[in-house]
Amino acid sequence: MCSLSLLLFISLLPLLCYNLKISTPPTDRTARLGSKLSFSCLFQQTPDLTQPYNIDWLFNGNILNLIPPSGLTRRSSSLDTSSLTSTLFITEIILNDSGQYSCQLSVNNGSFITSESALLEIATLAENFLTNPESKSPMVGEGPVYLFCSHGESHPPANITWLKNSQIDSSLSFITTTVTVGMNVVASSTLTISQAKPSDIGAYTCVATSSYFPDIEVRSGTALLMVGSETSAPVWLQHPHEEAVLPIYIGAELILTCTVFGNPSPIVTWERDGSVLSGSNDVTLSTGIQSSYRIAVFSESDIGSYRCGALNILDSTYSHTVELRFVLFIPVTFLRKIYSI
Ligand SMILES: *[C@@H]1O[C@H](CO)[C@@H](O)[C@H](O)[C@H]1NC(C)=O
Ligand SMILES: *[C@@H]1O[C@H](CO)[C@@H](O)[C@H](O)[C@H]1NC(C)=O
Ligand SMILES: *[C@@H]1O[C@H](CO)[C@@H](O)[C@H](O)[C@H]1NC(C)=O
Numbered sequence: 001m002c003s004l005s006l007l008l009f010i011s012l013l014p015l016l017c018y019n020l021k022i023s024t025p026p027t028d029r030t031a032r033l034g035s036k037l038s039f040s041c042l043f044q045q046t047p048d049l050t051q052p053y054n055i056d057w058l059f060n061g062n063i064l065n066l067i068p069p070s071g072l073t074r075r076s077s078s079l080d081t082s083s084l085t086s087t088l089f090i091t092e093i094i095l096n097d098s099g100q101y102s103c104q105l106s107v108n109n110g111s112f113i114t115s116e117s118a119l120l121e122i123a124t125l126a127e128n129f130l131t132n133p134e135s136k137s138p139m140v141g142e143g144p145v146y147l148f149c150s151h152g153e154s155h156p157p158a159n160i161t162w163l164k165n166s167q168i169d170s171s172l173s174f175i176t177t178t179v180t181v182g183m184n185v186v187a188s189s190t191l192t193i194s195q196a197k198p199s200d201i202g203a204y205t206c207v208a209t210s211s212y213f214p215d216i217e218v219r220s221g222t223a224l225l226m227v228g229s230e231t232s233a234p235v236w237l238q239h240p241h242e243e244a245v246l247p248i249y250i251g252a253e254l255i256l257t258c259t260v261f262g263n264p265s266p267i268v269t270w271e272r273d274g275s276v277l278s279g280s281n282d283v284t285l286s287t288g289i290q291s292s293y294r295i296a297v298f299s300e301s302d303i304g305s306y307r308c309g310a311l312n313i314l315d316s317t318y319s320h321t322v323e324l325r326f327v328l329f330i331p332v333t334f335l336r337k338i339y340s341i
Contacts, residue, residue, distance in 0.1 A: 020045050026088075026101055026118035030156060032212045033122055036091040041103035041115055043084040052108040055079055055086040058117075060099045064088075090120075098122045098183075121183070123212035126152025130186065132221030133204055138196040139228050147191040149206035149220045153184035158208040158218070160189040165202045165237055196227045201261050203237040224289060226261055233315035234262035240293070240306055240322045247327040254295040258308035258319045265289065266310035271318075273304045300326060 024042035031037045041055070056063045057077055066077045066088070077088045086103055098120055106112035131150035138145045151158050160176045161168065174191040187208065193200050206220035224237065238259035248254060260266050268291040270277045277293070295302050303326050308319040 020049075020105065020113045022103075022105075022113065022115045024085075025115040026103060028119045028121075030121045030123050030212065031093050031097075033093060033095065033124065035093050036089065037093070037120075038090070039088045039101050039103075039118055039120075041086050041088075043086075043105050043113070045084065049084070049107070053105060056104045056106065057086070057088045058100075058102045058104055058114070063104070093122065095122055121155060123155060123210065124184065125154045125158055125208065125210045125213045125216060125218065127218060128152055129206060129208070129218070129220040131188070133191070133206060133223035135224040135226070137226040137228050138193075140197060141195055143193060143195040145193040145196050145200075145225070147193075147204050147223055147225070148188065150186060150188040151206070151208040151218065151220075153181050153186055154208070154210065155184045156210070156212075157185035157187045158210050160187050161207050161209070162189065162191050163205045163207055163219075166205070166242070193225070196225075198227050198232065200225055201227050201232070201235060201237075203259055222259075224259065224261070226263075226289070228263065231314060232261065232263045234260050234266040234310035234312055234317050236260055236308075236310070236317070236319050238290070239320040240308060241320075243322065244320070245323045245325060247325050248298055250298055250300060250326055252298050254298050254302070254324070256293045256306055256322065257290060259290045260308070260310040260319075261289065262310065262312045262314070264312050266312040269309040269311075271307050271309060272302075276309075298324075298326075 021044050022041065023044045024040065026039035026041050029037055029039070039057075043055070055077075057066060058064065064075060066073075066075055074091050075088065077086055079086050088101065088103070090097055100117035100119055102115045102117045104112050104114040129149055129151050131148060133147040133149045136145055136147070149160070151160060157178045162172050162174050163169070164172060172191060174189050176187055176189040179186045179188070189206055191204065203222045203224055205222045208218040209216070236258065238257060240256040240258050258268070260268060270291070270293045291308060293306065303324055305321045305323045307321040310317055310319075
């Protein structure tokens with residue numbers, strides 16, 4: 001008699017005398033769209049399998065028709081006969097690759113053993129926020145004050161953090177909650193300021209990240225927290241640009257933004273090479289707490305060093321300066337920065 005000590009689901013013809021088991025089944029995975037991965041399946045047999053056999057891979061219960069690696073198909077498999085290990089390779093992963101994968105060893109006469117299924121999930125990261133935090137102006141001592149943001153559907157859930165004045169600030173207190181929507185999750189975050197004080201004044205932004213997309217950081221809109229009742233000299237919350245030197249194409253659109261807080265509200269001006277600018281046909285100036293300077297079509301005469309000035313009854317101050325330089329070719333990442341405010 002044959003002793004069949006099979007750990008996993010198995011269906012064998014009673015006559016077959018192999019003790020087959022799967023020692024390492026494929027494991028659940030999450031992969032980014034467009035990436036590649038492999039599933040492996042290791043079988044054990046006692047005594048050695050002498051009959052012809054083959055190993056198939058199943059996707060959602062159906063046998064996959066796999067061609068040996070040729071570089072032309074997205075899915076292929078390979079077999080290491082000495083260790084009886086089969087590997088399934090999937091390249092350029094698409095949404096439809098999401099599902100259950102299992103491996104199946106069949107011996108010539110029809111008996112087979114099938115592994116447990118491994119789930120392949122596709123990682124996604126929404127490109128935008130559903131809810132941006134809203135600006136608030138509490139009085140000193142007022143609280144708690146809540147700032148809220150909600151990021152789009154992603155899988156697995158995105159991690160949300162808060163920036164204050166574009167910086168990570170470990171003193172910020174926030175909690176993230178998630179709501180499942182089908183296969184995806186919406187992550188929301190609430191920042192709590194228990195009692196508003198002048199040092200809380202700032203520009204607050206949510207950032208969504210996922211370890212599957214290390215090169216992407218999705219930012220929400222920015223909320224300004226202005227704490228009233230106390231007079232305050234102008235304080236810069238946002239300078240015209242993060243970089244001191246900004247290369248730009250002739251003909252490109254340019255938007256520079258600076259944000260200032262003060263009480264009473266400061267008057268904001270823009271300067272190029274030390275001269276105060278006024279709007280003209282292709283230049284839009286908007287003033288207020290957040291002030292943008294837009295040049296619809298950048299020309300050689302716009303080259304120079306730009307900064308904001310702010311003035312109220314208590315003080316006057318200048319932002320950092322950004323020097324605009326004309327270049328022929330600039331990396332795409334720079335373009336993104338130019339257009340992100
Ligand atoms: C994905 O699956 C759907 C439904 O089975 C099918 O209509 C569609 O063509 C598939 N897309 C790709 C890119 O294979
Ligand atoms: C099926 O398995 C039995 C038992 O091992 C063997 O005697 C028989 O030859 C096999 N049939 C084929 C077609 O390999
Ligand atoms: C979120 O952060 C935690 C802790 O750093 C990490 O284990 C997890 O993988 C992150 N999630 C995503 C989707 O990146």
